[in-house]
Amino acid sequence: MGISINNASKKFGGKPVLDGLSLELPQNGTVCFFGPSGCGKTTLLRCIAGLEKLDAGTVSGVKGQKLSFLFQEDRLLPWCTAQENVAAVLACGKKERCAKAGQWLGAVGLADSLALYPRQMSGGMRQRAAAARALAYGGDVFFLDEPFQKLDGENKRKLMELFRRRTEGKLTLLVTHDMDEALRLAGTVYVLSGPPLRIAGAKKCGI
Amino acid sequence: MTISIIKSKTGPRAARKIFSAVLWLALWQLLCTAVKQEILVVSPARVFLRLCILVQDAAFWLTVSGTLERVALGFAAGAAIGALLSALTAVSGLLYDIFHPIVEIIKATPVASFIILLLVWTGAENVPAITSALIVIPVVWENVSEGIRKTDAGLLEMARVFRFGRVKAILKIYVPCTMPYFTAACASGLGFAWKAGVAAEVLANLPLSIGGQIYDAKIYLDTVNLFAWTAVVVIASVALETALSKAASHIRKKRGGESYGNQYK
Numbered sequence: 127m128g129i130s131i132n133n134a135s136k137k138f139g140g141k142p143v144l145d146g147l148s149l150e151l152p153q154n155g156t157v158c159f160f161g162p163s164g165c166g167k168t169t170l171l172r173c174i175a176g177l178e179k180l181d182a183g184t185v186s187g188v189k190g191q192k193l194s195f196l197f198q199e200d201r202l203l204p205w206c207t208a209q210e211n212v213a214a215v216l217a218c219g220k221k222e223r224c225a226k227a228g229q230w231l232g233a234v235g236l237a238d239s240l241a242l243y244p245r246q247m248s249g250g251m252r253q254r255a256a257a258a259r260a261l262a263y264g265g266d267v268f269f270l271d272e273p274f275q276k277l278d279g280e281n282k283r284k285l286m287e288l289f290r291r292r293t294e295g296k297l298t299l300l301v302t303h304d305m306d307e308a309l310r311l312a313g314t315v316y317v318l319s320g321p322p323l324r325i326a327g328a329k330k331c332g333i
Numbered sequence: 334m335t336i337s338i339i340k341s342k343t344g345p346r347a348a349r350k351i352f353s354a355v356l357w358l359a360l361w362q363l364l365c366t367a368v369k370q371e372i373l374v375v376s377p378a379r380v381f382l383r384l385c386i387l388v389q390d391a392a393f394w395l396t397v398s399g400t401l402e403r404v405a406l407g408f409a410a411g412a413a414i415g416a417l418l419s420a421l422t423a424v425s426g427l428l429y430d431i432f433h434p435i436v437e438i439i440k441a442t443p444v445a446s447f448i449i450l451l452l453v454w455t456g457a458e459n460v461p462a463i464t465s466a467l468i469v470i471p472v473v474w475e476n477v478s479e480g481i482r483k484t485d486a487g488l489l490e491m492a493r494v495f496r497f498g499r500v501k502a503i504l505k506i507y508v509p510c511t512m513p514y515f516t517a518a519c520a521s522g523l524g525f526a527w528k529a530g531v532a533a534e535v536l537a538n539l540p541l542s543i544g545g546q547i548y549d550a551k552i553y554l555d556t557v558n559l560f561a562w563t564a565v566v567v568i569a570s571v572a573l574e575t576a577l578s579k580a581a582s583h584i585r586k587k588r589g590g591e592s593y594g595n596q597y598k
Contacts, residue, residue, distance in 0.1 A: 177490060193494060201491040205509040214505055215495040263495055 128153045128297065129174060129267075134183035136173055143169045145322035146183070156290075156298040158308040161318030161326075167301040168198065168271055170323055174299065175269050194265035196273045200252040202244040208255045209240040215263040230258040233288055235281060249276045257285055261292050268298040274307060286311055375560045383561040392541070397565060400461070400543040404530035407465025411526065412519055414466065415473025422474075423481040440471040448533045457537035461544070464533040465526035472522040473515065480514030481507060516581035520574055527570040 129151040136144040143166040151157055151174075159167045172178040174185055175193055202211045212227035213220075231240055234254040244252050253276045260268065270289065274282045289298070290311065302308055308315045309331055317327040358377050365376040387393045418436070422429040447467055451460045484507055492502045534544020535551075543562055550559035 175494070177494070195491075195494040197487070197491065199487060201487050203488065203505060203509070206505070214497070214501070259495075 129185065129187035131174065132184045132186070134170075134173060134185065135181045136169055136178060137181055138169075142322040143320070144173065144180070144183075147323055147325075148183075149316075149325070151187075151297065151299070152314075154295050154297050155313040156293065156300055156311050158300045158302060158312030158315045159318055160302060160305065160308045160315050161320070161323075163303060165318050165320040166323035167303075167318060170318075171269050171271055171299055171301050175267075188267065191267050192265040193267050193269060194260045194263045195269045196257055196260040196271060198271045198275070200244065200249075200256040202252055202255055202259075204244050207241050207243055208236055208247065208251075208258075211244075211255060212259045212262050215259055226262055227258070230262040231255065233261070234258045234285060250278065250281065253277060254281060254285065257288075261288060264292070266296055268293050268296060270298060270300045272302055273300070274302075274304070282307075372554060372556050375557050379557055380560045380564060383557045384564060387561060387565075396541050396543060396546060397569065399539075399541045400531065400534060401569065403461040403534070403542070404465050404526050407462035407530055408469055408519075408523055408526040410462070411466035411469025412473050412515075412522065415470040415518070415522075416477050416515060418470065419474045419477035419481060423478060436471050436474055439467055444468065444529050444532055445536070448536045451533070452537055457539055460537045461530040461533040461539065461542070465530040468525045468529040469522040472525060473518040476514040476518030477511050480511030483514075484510040512581075513585075516577070519581075520578055523574050523577060524570055527566060527573075531566050 131147060131149040131151070134144045134147045135142065147170070159170060161167050169178060173180055174188060175195060176185070176188060177195075202208075203214065206214060208231055209224060209227045212230055213223040216223040216226055218226070228237070228240055231237060234257055236251060236254055236258065239247060239251060239255075242251075244255070247255065253273070257273060260270075268289070273289075274285060277285060286307070298311075300308070300311055312331055315329045315331060316325050317329070318324065319326045361374075361377050365371075365374045368374045371379070418432055422432050444464065447464055448460055451463055455463065488506050488510075489502065492506055497505065531544045531547065534542040535548045537544070538548045539545045543566055546562045547559060550556070550562060
């Protein structure tokens with residue numbers, strides 16, 4: 127069973143961002159929410175993940191699932207190194223945590239930057255470290271909120287491939303306003319407009 | 334060009350500091366010369382000479398260490414209780430309602446009232462440490478509470494998503510986020526602790542204490558001693574504050590030198 131969104135409504139400062147939205151999401155595969163900035167994509171993602179409380183309506187099928195989130199901002203702990211940031215989300219022993227963190231940081235191309243603090247890294251490096259954290263944590267549902275916006279072409283492709291492999295057989299919800307990203311990663315692309323958020327169209331990509 | 338003009342106007346920091354010290358010493362000397370009564374204003378040279386004599390006496394070091402011990406104990410207890418209270422009042426509205434009025438009362442009560450009450454309630458030996466602690470508690474409580482309130486909401490959300498749990502969230506997010514507030518509170522609280530501790534020693538007339546020496550100076554109208562012991566308090570307070578601020582800065586640099594703030598709110 128996938129995730130069901132029923133009559134979801136959410137207002138910010140009296141302005142409706144979600145207004146009675148209903149949507150069925152599959153149990154696995156990558157679903158992309160594509161639309162212009164400010165249409166409410168991130169709000170939708172946050173409401174599904176339970177980070178925002180709906181004013182009305184329900185989201186079912188998320189409770190009890192392990193969620194991994196790649197935020198628009200890196201949200202790295204400024205007082206921890208890249209390795210400590212990734213290790214912080216892992217639940218195993220200290221040695222194993224460090225080793226796994228090192229492996230994932232290596233996978234995103236930050237093998238030489240394990241001991242760097244966020245302020246010593248560029249925006250792209252921080253975004254990759256945050257991606258390594260989400261990848262290392264794993265989970266049943268991956269929420270990717272414009273995950274590749276600060277990356278150059280090479281790193282973007284590398285990260286897309288990593289996420290594609292890591293999320294196989296799982297559900298990934300991707301928010302983007304880059305059609306290339308949407309078509310490369312997603313099995314289903316919802317074209318959105320708003321606010322309030324409306325589904326203007328849906329496209330099956332067959333991935 | 335503008336920068337070089339500003340630099341040449343202000344000069345290096347050390348030189349400016351020396352200039353400032355010399356200026357105030359000169360003003361002090363001028364005042365002393367104008368008043369012409371040593372019982373009212375003592376010259377800086379006389380105070381310096383008295384200090385030189387005092388430091389050669391073993392009793393001086395016993396006196397200073399005695400006061401230092403009492404103030405340090407009171408300060409440490411006050412800082413720990415203040416931090417604990419801020420954590421408790423942050424998690425529970427009921428505890429906030431219980432402790433907030435008490436802390437407000439402590440803040441508003443004159444130090445002299447505390448000292449006299451404590452002299453009645455406890456032995457004179459305990460009064461300086463308890464007074465110092467009582468002065469530090471509201472400062473630390475208010476600052477750390479502010480730090481907890483301003484803890485980065487984005488990082489807390491990240492911790493929620495990645496299931497940090499309470500202990501990990503406290504250690505990885507709350508403690509580092511509130512640390513600058515705690516160290517700032519400690520820096521200002523230390524000065525207050527010194528003042529309050531020495532004031533308590535004066536009123537308690539404790540033997541082998543700086544306050545006791547100040548009390549004796551008052552009784553015997555020994556203004557030179559009064560100035561000299563006051564200088565000791567100032568020097569010790571500044572030295573401790575500098576040491577504390579250096580230690581905090583060292584820890585901050587070791588942890589990436591990050592300025593903590595709410596980046597994602």
